[in-house]
Amino acid sequence: MTPAHSLPLRIRPDLRAPSVWPADTVARLQSLAKVVIYPLLPFYVLRWLFNPRGQNLKTYLLSRVDVWQGYLVPLLTPPESAEQAARPLPKSLQYIPFPPDAWDTVRWEVADVPPASEDMMGHLVDGPACVKPSSRPGFMLTPSDALGNGFAKAQPGERIILFFHGGGYIKGHPLWTPFPLKLAKDHGVRAFLCNYRKTLSDAAAFPAPLLDALAAWAYVTLNLGFAPAQILLLGDSAGAHLALALVQQLAALGRPQAGALAMVSPWTDFTASFPSWANESVDHLSRRMLLAAIRAAVRHYAPDAIPDPVFSPALADSDQWKCLCATRVLVSVGTDEVFADEDYALVMCMRRAGVDITLMEDVHGLHEGPVTLWSPGSLLSHKARPGAV
Template sequence: MTQPIKYIYIFGVCLSIALLSPIWALIDYPLSNRPNKDWPLSRCIRIRAFRMIEPVIPLCAFDRDLGRIPTEPPYAHLLKRSKFTYIPPLAEEYISGWLRNLIESVETLRIENETKVGVINERWLQDYTPKLETCRPIQIPCYVYFDERVSPAKASTLDLNLDLEEDDKVMLQFHGGGYIVGSAHENDVTATLCKDFIKFGSVKKIFSVDYRLAWYAPFPAALIDAISSWSYLVNQLEIKPHQIVFSGDSAGANLALALTRYLIENELPGPSGLVLHSPWSDMTFSRRVMSTSFTTNKYKDILESTFSPYAVKMLTRYVGVEMINSVYLSPMSQRNGKDVETFKQFPSTFIIAGECEMLLDECVDLHESMIRSGVGCRLHIVGRGVHDPAMFSSWQEPERSEMFYTLASWIDGLFGVPKPDYGDSNQV
């Protein structure tokens, strides 16, 4: 068995959670002791468990155990709610000058650092640093989600585009996970967003992309994969851009913003709308000093303070501070967020945030910044919700379903198909 100390530590954390759960139940039993008095006891215990597990990811370099390797396809016959396909590498014509220069710079640094790969991590014993792959365009996995109630029972018979009509809408989704964990695979926890939202009928299919994570390939690999997925839908599947809605949760929302910006800057046809679930929009952390929600929701949210800095370090280790401060990775830094030009020409946007998440203020500020830039933007705050409430199918109800109804109504409205709005008063 490799990495013995690491796995002993992980076992210890899991055992601690099991032993502490009854104690947490006693502590949180009085309503006055709960982080949020409206939460049931079970939710309080889950939040505490999440907050204990999350630091294990950066401490144990556990990210590569929680992601998927893009070159390994899943067992297609096991997929029940989606169809697996590959997105071909991005054509050279869609790579702009600055992005091409960035790729070359990162590749040079990556190759120079290969001599350091394989050094034993003394902290955990026999924990070898994985060799980073190229950030150049490659073939990437994609999962196409469908509503099994109206689509063929066998995912293998699902046609990717031939059953789309002129007025049908599709969603291009980027999963969350801080660019270091998660997958578009239907067994991943973030896939509940796709599996549940497709049932609301506002989009015919959801194309969820397994973009390359930071432990596998450095930035700008994720952005290149996002552009590849847009090109695949528009060029290979011949889906008209106005039929597409971009979507992302957490870090995936950051990627959806970056893709939209790239298309605008290069005068390429963009989507009809943009959906951002708990968007992470400031990798400089410059707004946290003046953020009330980052302090007041610190013990209410599933996010833990060590996770994001580790994710930024992994993602940007070859691109430098200038890229971290750019509008591509940090459109809501203190500098970028004040610029009225930051979101010029962006499509209509629907922002979702949890009432109890640390990024609440960042989401509210993003909404206000988009409004200043002339974007038709709507903010929906999920009552009692934590970060990325769409991800949790059982213990964020009924607020989660209300959010999905409101989002479905908003998407239908984009395409001139008005439906009842099931939202509540927590909307702007």
């Protein structure tokens, strides 16, 4: 087993960590913000006419509304209720609406995932006493042509997707977009979706999401009986960040890695220091909101812990990724997104480590284009190109 390395903890949680506001209050403030934002749209139409950068006008204007809203109302809302956490979201709460026939050939079920066991904890990231393992709902999607069924044991030769959703660790739900459903249906494999804790309180801040990811991994490998080589570990944005934290914890434990790792617009630098943050003028992520999300996530850790590979994998040495030399890795990145440079840095670092990694560039794509369809290309209807980095 790899020895633990200890990240420095604060004596008490960071007082700058944002508090949550009532959801209805935030919704009203966002509506008021649009009164300020909408008069700016003619200016952005003219700006787009002179420099479209390969994006359609609708995508560009929506991205401007999203960024301004994040700047004017950088407030966090409480996590979903226990009932919402254990069910697909109603249409009104879905980030991307599901097509009418989405569930025609796919069945969903939910189960409580037991907390991470003691032997899977503490070898990579120490946490405060207030952060404890917890059971979480896990969704299983079963296409009609899958080898296995629901929560039944793995069939010989069967593969499975283990998916972590995005949302900056402050919002999101495994089924707030049709992305994992679409992949499960297209490939005829079961997909297990972990609704990990959002870092909106002292008890749910890091390492809580990592404990939940470890519990999901243990559930898929031990309870369902899937060999690690049969698992596709999939994450988008913060979900990809969580997948990389899981990879590092498994390496610290001396455990086998997943057979494949796929990441869409991975969030890989909590220092927010790469030049592509200049793309905020075209992307839909708000730096102000992301910095608030970082403070919420790492509230228990001292500032010098933030460049650590657990929080900022783009800053890791190549040796950190030698554990993935037997894993096929895919990274999808939009060339116009704010995370572009940190994702390129991660790809180059993994290549130096000898990892078999494929980079797909969504030309003029924004953050999470393959998931949210913000951008021209996507993993759902792809016009991306192999990356040259």
